[in-house]
Amino acid sequence: MTxxxxxxxxxxxxxxxxxxxxxxxxxxxxxxxDATGNATFRLSRPNDxxxxxxxxxxxxxxxxxxxxxxxxxxVRLFLRGGAKxxxxxxxxxxxxxxxxxxxxxxxxxxFSLTGMLQASLVRAVPIALxxxxxxxxxxxxxxxxxxxxxxxxxxxxxxxxxxxxxxxAGLAAAVAVGxxxxxxxxxxxxxxxxxxxIAGVFINLFVLGVTSYVxxxxxxxxxxxxxxxxxxxxxxxxxxxxxxxxxxxFNQNIFVYGAFILAALATYYxxxxxxxxxxRAVGEHPRAADTLGINVYRTRYVNVTIAGMVAGFGGAxxxxxxxxxxxxxxxxGRGFIGLAAMIFGRWHPxxxxxxxxxxxxxxxxxxxxxxxxxxIPSEFLAMAPYIATIVVVAGVVGRARxxxxxxxxxxxx
Amino acid sequence: MSPICWKSLLGxxxxxxxxxxxxxxxxxxxxxxxxxxxxxxxxxxQTAWKGVLDAQEALGxxxxxxxxxxxxxxxxxxxxxxxxxxxxxxxxxxLLGDATEKAARANPDQPFSIVxxxxxxxxxxxxxxxxxxxxxxxxAGYLAAGMTETKILGTFGGINIPPVTIFMDGFxxxxxxxxxxxxxxxxxxxxxxxxxxxxxxxxxxxxxDGRAFAQxxxxxxxxxxxxxxGPVGLGSAxxxxxxxxxxxxxxxxxxDLYFTDTERQHVYLTSITKRMDxxxxxxxxxxxxxxxxxxxxxxxxxxxGVDIAPFHDMDASVPDDLKAELEALRAGIIDGSIPVDG
Numbered sequence: 001m002t003x004x005x006x007x008x009x010x011x012x013x014x015x016x017x018x019x020x021x022x023x024x025x026x027x028x029x030x031x032x033x034d035a036t037g038n039a040t041f042r043l044s045r046p047n048d049x050x051x052x053x054x055x056x057x058x059x060x061x062x063x064x065x066x067x068x069x070x071x072x073x074x075v076r077l078f079l080r081g082g083a084k085x086x087x088x089x090x091x092x093x094x095x096x097x098x099x100x101x102x103x104x105x106x107x108x109x110x111f112s113l114t115g116m117l118q119a120s121l122v123r124a125v126p127i128a129l130x131x132x133x134x135x136x137x138x139x140x141x142x143x144x145x146x147x148x149x150x151x152x153x154x155x156x157x158x159x160x161x162x163x164x165x166x167x168x169a170g171l172a173a174a175v176a177v178g179x180x181x182x183x184x185x186x187x188x189x190x191x192x193x194x195x196x197x198i199a200g201v202f203i204n205l206f207v208l209g210v211t212s213y214v215x216x217x218x219x220x221x222x223x224x225x226x227x228x229x230x231x232x233x234x235x236x237x238x239x240x241x242x243x244x245x246x247x248x249x250f251n252q253n254i255f256v257y258g259a260f261i262l263a264a265l266a267t268y269y270x271x272x273x274x275x276x277x278x279x280r281a282v283g284e285h286p287r288a289a290d291t292l293g294i295n296v297y298r299t300r301y302v303n304v305t306i307a308g309m310v311a312g313f314g315g316a317x318x319x320x321x322x323x324x325x326x327x328x329x330x331x332x333g334r335g336f337i338g339l340a341a342m343i344f345g346r347w348h349p350x351x352x353x354x355x356x357x358x359x360x361x362x363x364x365x366x367x368x369x370x371x372x373x374x375x376i377p378s379e380f381l382a383m384a385p386y387i388a389t390i391v392v393v394a395g396v397v398g399r400a401r402x403x404x405x406x407x408x409x410x411x412x413x
Numbered sequence: 414m415s416p417i418c419w420k421s422l423l424g425x426x427x428x429x430x431x432x433x434x435x436x437x438x439x440x441x442x443x444x445x446x447x448x449x450x451x452x453x454x455x456x457x458x459q460t461a462w463k464g465v466l467d468a469q470e471a472l473g474x475x476x477x478x479x480x481x482x483x484x485x486x487x488x489x490x491x492x493x494x495x496x497x498x499x500x501x502x503x504x505x506x507x508l509l510g511d512a513t514e515k516a517a518r519a520n521p522d523q524p525f526s527i528v529x530x531x532x533x534x535x536x537x538x539x540x541x542x543x544x545x546x547x548x549x550x551x552x553a554g555y556l557a558a559g560m561t562e563t564k565i566l567g568t569f570g571g572i573n574i575p576p577v578t579i580f581m582d583g584f585x586x587x588x589x590x591x592x593x594x595x596x597x598x599x600x601x602x603x604x605x606x607x608x609x610x611x612x613x614x615x616x617x618x619x620x621x622d623g624r625a626f627a628q629x630x631x632x633x634x635x636x637x638x639x640x641x642x643g644p645v646g647l648g649s650a651x652x653x654x655x656x657x658x659x660x661x662x663x664x665x666x667x668x669d670l671y672f673t674d675t676e677r678q679h680v681y682l683t684s685i686t687k688r689m690d691x692x693x694x695x696x697x698x699x700x701x702x703x704x705x706x707x708x709x710x711x712x713x714x715x716x717x718g719v720d721i722a723p724f725h726d727m728d729a730s731v732p733d734d735l736k737a738e739l740e741a742l743r744a745g746i747i748d749g750s751i752p753v754d755g
Contacts, residue, residue: 115632119625126621208482212451216480220453227676230651322621323648325676328451329482332619367629370612371602378573382615 130338154315178312
């Protein structure tokens with residue numbers, strides 16, 4: 001058995017090596033000769049406190065170096081095996097290949113690297129918060145397909161209450177409404193043992209229907225109801241003046257900070273507190289948890305409601321954190337991408353956050369590539385975030401395991 | 414998901430969720446199937462619907478609409494309007510081209526009119542309404558080139574389809590015309606007329622894309638941005654509002670966004686208007702008089718089908734010389750002495 005496993009692993013490692021070698025060849029044969037001139041990455045903006053010079057990379061030379069490095073990694077994997085490090089090496093190889101690709105696209109031109117990184121974080125926020133909501137509910141074995149609907153409900157409530165009573169009230173209301181939908185999902189699947197997928201889809205359709213109706217009938221007539229204030233970026237003193245890191249991490253609005261803080265809090269809660277341990281026990285083996293005196297139903301109710309509140313907060317980003325107004329279906333499937341982020345973040349809050357960042361990075365990267373005028377059609381560029389997500393899930397993360405009782409209702413005997 | 418439908422926009426009707434029972438008092442009913450942007454997109458679908466509303470007021474017709482929530486709704490929405498209840502069916506948008514053709518061929522007695530689509534060869538019961546938007550966009554490009562301080566302009570589109578890119582073509586060529594006239598070197602980011610590639614959100618729904626894409630262009634130095642993505646452009650306006658109009662101005666499309674996006678009207682330098690309301694109302698009137706004929710109706714600068722909106726709040730900051738040049742340019746485009754198609 002172990003011999004078989006080892007063989008399969010070795011084969012996988014070899015395949016990974018071959019992939020890296022092919023990437024190296026592609027870089028050396030096609031991209032490097034084509035990259036003439038320097039690629040200039042602007043790091044500072046005109047009015048930064050401590051300006052740093054632009055990062056200038058000689059196009060062809062850089063790509064040859066990356067190609068050689070990737071080839072070295074690939075050959076090493078192919079000959080020496082080392083299955084344990086294969087995913088990490090593949091990750092490093094892909095990362096430098098992406099850098100080489102970017103240098104090729106930028107050769108002879110320039111763009112704002114800081115702007116791109118800042119946008120990566122902004123684009124990652126709703127996905128990270130959606131993914132976090134997924135982690136919180138799936139850790140207690142409730143599959144939450146309704147995240148998309150909860151995001152939309154948060155966006156809608158944020159716009160409506162925010163217009164009437166100000167941004168903070170809107171935010172609080174969005175979180176509360178998210179919680180209500182979380183509680184409703186818990187009631188449907190825990191108390192009434194409805195199929196979890198159907199309950200989630202029901203929430204999505206219900207929220208889409210109600211918000212679209214109100215938006216086209218009421219907001220259309222009473223425009224003042226759909227004109228919410230937007231939370232501006234908050235500069236953290238001193239830190240925000242740092243070059244590159246400052247604008248990227250320390251000059252963002254409360255939703256970006258909130259996503260990081262919530263991911264940290266959720267990690268602490270799930271893995272370092274008694275309640276988190278109980279929640280995870282309920283997700284893995286509810287009967288065992290029950291016999292130890294844990295109230296399975298209550299644990300599920302509480303966690304799924306909190307998940308709804310997190311999703312409500314994430315939804316408020318669309319209106320209060322970005323554009324200040326609600327529009328039908330404006331979440332555009334980000335809740336579902338959040339679920340994907342949860343899976344390839346291995347049902348871990350920090351994992352989901354990192355996954356969302358990969359998506360956000362790929363998304364803002366494709367925008368820059370479209371501006372740089374690469375010969376790649378824009379439709380293919382638009383696929384980049386999704387392809388990056390799939391590659392990272394399949395290649396780098398490997399097999400992820402869901403909580404054992406995920407999706408199953410629990411019947412107390 | 415089900416399409417919302419109401420019988421009349423006259424008065425504040427919240428009760429009209431009930432299935433639209435047509436009153437029999439009026440003889441003529443005009444129906445509209447929207448694209449996914451929705452009837453209240455402050456832009457494309459709303460402008461076309463305004464044509465129906467105008468006709469309702471002027472001619473006393475009945476108007477109703479069905480919203481498409483997804484591309485899969487097109488066929489179903491059109492088919493649910495067939496069966497004699499509509500004297501004419503307007504389908505709004507290029508993306509409804511296939512669905513409209515299918516329905517029109519199956520129901521040769523039902524008059525259709527589609528916005529932004531021209532059939533070749535023409536279908537006898539479909540009147541296509543197309544717009545020479547590049548004529549107006551050419552003016553907007555020239556204006557923007559004259560107004561920019563960074564010498565960098567930006568544009569992005571919803572989807573890479575002709576009714577979207579025609580705006581971007583005209584805009585870029587207008588800037589080129591400025592450069593040729595003035596010996597200047599203003600660049601446009603986001604659209605390459607030659608390769609037909611550029612910056613696209615690939616949707617018409619996600620308003621936050623509008624903000625992110627405008628931020629991206631602003632980071633690259635653009636101080637005037639033209640979003641051609643229906644409601645998505647409203648997200649760009651939020652960013653311009655936040656940054657201040659001295660740093661970023663927006664050019665609206667389809668309708669005069671100064672009037673439809675009243676909360677942020679001060680960020681719009683101008684709008685490239687596509688007067689679908691005017692052509693839709695014209696088609697309704699012609700159909701009522703029994704003059705409906707399939708074929709093509711082209712809106713131009715000359716017949717008022719396309720235009721650029723007044724500068725409103727920014728009127729004082731546009732130099733008089735530039736205004737005069739724009740007038741001369743308009744006359745030149747209309748008499749054909751200045752070609753807008755490169």
